[in-house]
Amino acid sequence: MMTFSLSFNGTEHRRPSRLGRVLEDRLPYLIVAPAILVLLLVGLFPLIYSLIVSFQRITMTDNDTSFAGLLNYAELFRDTRLWASLGHTAIITAIALPLELLIGFLMAQLFIDRMPGRQLFVALLVLPTVISPIVAGATWRLLFDVRFGPIGEILSFFAGEPIRILWTVNPAYVYPAIIICEVWQWSPFMFLLLLAALSNVDQSQLEAAEIDGASYLRVLRAIILPAIAPVIAVACLIRGLDLVRIFDIIWALTEGGPGSMTETISLYTYVQGFSQFETSYTAAISFLVIALLTLITTLVLKRMEIAR
Amino acid sequence: MKLPTRKGRVLVLRYIGAGVVTLLFLFPVYWLFMISFKTPDEIYHVPPLWMPGQIQFSNYYVLFKDGDVMAILNSLIVAGVSSAIAIILGTLCAYSLARFGTGGENLAMWIISQRMIPPIAVVFPIFLIYVYFGLVDGYFGLIVLYTAFNLPYVIWMMRGYIVDVPLELEESALVDGLNRWQVIWKVVFPMVRPGLMATSVFTFVFAWNDFLFALVLTRTEVITFPVMLTHYFGGQSNFWAKIAAMSVLGTLPIFVAVTVMQRYLVRGISLGAVKG
Numbered sequence: 001m002m003t004f005s006l007s008f009n010g011t012e013h014r015r016p017s018r019l020g021r022v023l024e025d026r027l028p029y030l031i032v033a034p035a036i037l038v039l040l041l042v043g044l045f046p047l048i049y050s051l052i053v054s055f056q057r058i059t060m061t062d063n064d065t066s067f068a069g070l071l072n073y074a075e076l077f078r079d080t081r082l083w084a085s086l087g088h089t090a091i092i093t094a095i096a097l098p099l100e101l102l103i104g105f106l107m108a109q110l111f112i113d114r115m116p117g118r119q120l121f122v123a124l125l126v127l128p129t130v131i132s133p134i135v136a137g138a139t140w141r142l143l144f145d146v147r148f149g150p151i152g153e154i155l156s157f158f159a160g161e162p163i164r165i166l167w168t169v170n171p172a173y174v175y176p177a178i179i180i181c182e183v184w185q186w187s188p189f190m191f192l193l194l195l196a197a198l199s200n201v202d203q204s205q206l207e208a209a210e211i212d213g214a215s216y217l218r219v220l221r222a223i224i225l226p227a228i229a230p231v232i233a234v235a236c237l238i239r240g241l242d243l244v245r246i247f248d249i250i251w252a253l254t255e256g257g258p259g260s261m262t263e264t265i266s267l268y269t270y271v272q273g274f275s276q277f278e279t280s281y282t283a284a285i286s287f288l289v290i291a292l293l294t295l296i297t298t299l300v301l302k303r304m305e306i307a308r
Numbered sequence: 309m310k311l312p313t314r315k316g317r318v319l320v321l322r323y324i325g326a327g328v329v330t331l332l333f334l335f336p337v338y339w340l341f342m343i344s345f346k347t348p349d350e351i352y353h354v355p356p357l358w359m360p361g362q363i364q365f366s367n368y369y370v371l372f373k374d375g376d377v378m379a380i381l382n383s384l385i386v387a388g389v390s391s392a393i394a395i396i397l398g399t400l401c402a403y404s405l406a407r408f409g410t411g412g413e414n415l416a417m418w419i420i421s422q423r424m425i426p427p428i429a430v431v432f433p434i435f436l437i438y439v440y441f442g443l444v445d446g447y448f449g450l451i452v453l454y455t456a457f458n459l460p461y462v463i464w465m466m467r468g469y470i471v472d473v474p475l476e477l478e479e480s481a482l483v484d485g486l487n488r489w490q491v492i493w494k495v496v497f498p499m500v501r502p503g504l505m506a507t508s509v510f511t512f513v514f515a516w517n518d519f520l521f522a523l524v525l526t527r528t529e530v531i532t533f534p535v536m537l538t539h540y541f542g543g544q545s546n547f548w549a550k551i552a553a554m555s556v557l558g559t560l561p562i563f564v565a566v567t568v569m570q571r572y573l574v575r576g577i578s579l580g581a582v583k584g
Contacts (some may be wrong), residue, residue: 031400045437050430091395132559134519134537138340141541150339245428251519266428298541
């Protein structure tokens with residue numbers, strides 16, 4: 001039997017046309033090119049353009065393309081509203097991410113063993129995660145409504161007295177409102193990932209531990225968590241990056257208010273770019289965001305490498 | 309009479325738990341759905357009504373009459389076309405990366421890093437460029453953007469699926485005299501079809517759900533449904549009937565797609581992190 005080489009020149013069997021041969025010889029590059037071209041055009045080109053703009057002095061009223069040096073970047077450090085927005089982003093991420101992970105894990109534990117109808121439950125629980133975040137935000141705005149929203153009614157029922165909370169207006173409740181919506185939408189995402197990860201845990205190890213009479217907490221710490229750690233890391237990375245750029249849900253729920261209390265970095269960048277039209281300054285903010293995200297991602301990935 | 313065994317009791321408890329969890333997570337969807345069938349009186353009724361008096365479709369009828377459903381049509385066009393292009397270009401690119409190692413690990417990493425860039429960081433320069441070229445508020449601009457947005461995802465996912473196709477299959481097809489294109493079309497494509505389906509659904513969902521790009525880059529002509537939704541918010545008085553009906557219409561296509569693709573979901577959702 002003839003051994004086979006994977007070279008694309010191996011056209012002994014047939015003599016294709018010259019064009020056909022060229023197409024086949026260059027195929028690896030030909031089929032990569034269109035995708036890379038689109039990515040360069042829409043991904044890289046705007047970034048470079050934006051970098052140039054960030055060193056200029058363009059605003060809505062003034063199209064001054066003269067070189068401004070690091071002026072815009074220096075301005076970043078004096079902008080208290082910018083740092084406040086980063087703070088809001090950090091708070092939301094720091095609370096929502098662990099909550100989603102924990103709730104997702106508990107849900108996965110609940111459904112890990114097979115039972116009739118499990119598939120249906122899982123199918124239904126996917127729904128919050130796949131609907132549009134703007135729909136999720138709108139839905140919760142409706143639920144939270146102080147007059148005809150059902151949440152006030154439900155809380156009143158359990159409290160035994162009328163409870164009326166201005167969820168999206170009262171400073172004490174806007175963060176809970178955002179986080180409830182966020183956790184509602186993304187815990188099922190964690191659930192799906194963890195359910196798959198948990199079903200891949202080595203069953204024989206679990207059985208051995210059970211025979212040895214190990215407690216659940218011990219099994220969790222010694223067997224389950226190490227086995228699903230890589231998936232938890234990836235899930236946290238994906239969700240973490242999403243949370244840092246949170247926009248839709250807040251737009252629908254509070255639009256950054258009251259005042260700018262729930263303004264995240266994405267909302268602030270949007271305001272600077274599209275209502276203040278501080279063109280050059282917005283470009284500088286964009287690069288601050290990219291730098292921060294790159295830093296975080298690199299650190300997390302480094303840690304993941306070590307964990308492996 | 310027999311007492312239930314321990315196992316039986318645990319199962320009952322798990323069903324109760326499953327029921328409560330599902331109820332909690334689906335209640336908001338239920339509420340939205342019900343609002344879409346209520347009359348204005350019922351929507352603004354205090355205390356809130358748990359069920360509409362009768363199912364009526366006037367909230368949907370208004371959307372059709374006012375032409376607001378164009379937003380759904382726009383979303384379908386933009387998400388559909390951009391997904392199709394992203395899938396074709398991305399799968400070919402993924403094949404080259406998987407089989408020929410084109411560009412090595414560096415190219416693959418660069419591609420996935422494109423996915424990590426926050427949209428807010430690129431939307432502004434893109435907006436400026438689009439204004440310059442007159443691409444704002446047109447199908448073409450959004451389609452190009454969503455294609456680029458989805459390409460890293462498609463490439464990353466499909467590379468994983470293609471690597472899993474046994475090399476021997478392709479080799480024997482080549483021996484049989486098929487050329488590369490035929491191998492891709494007749495051997496690889498059928499093998500990765502389930503993965504391709506799942507990836508298609510997710511590219512569609514990403515483009516369908518996008519709000520930020522559409523908010524910035526549309527005005528009146530190609531408004532997509534999430535942007536249309538925010539038009540119904542108005543300070544103190546929100547048009548809940550319209551919001552609910554539009555939300556339901558906008559969730560329907562995703563609901564159908566995801567239900568059909570249920571089996572392939574997990575791997576699709578996690579950038580291939582879990583082989584589910």
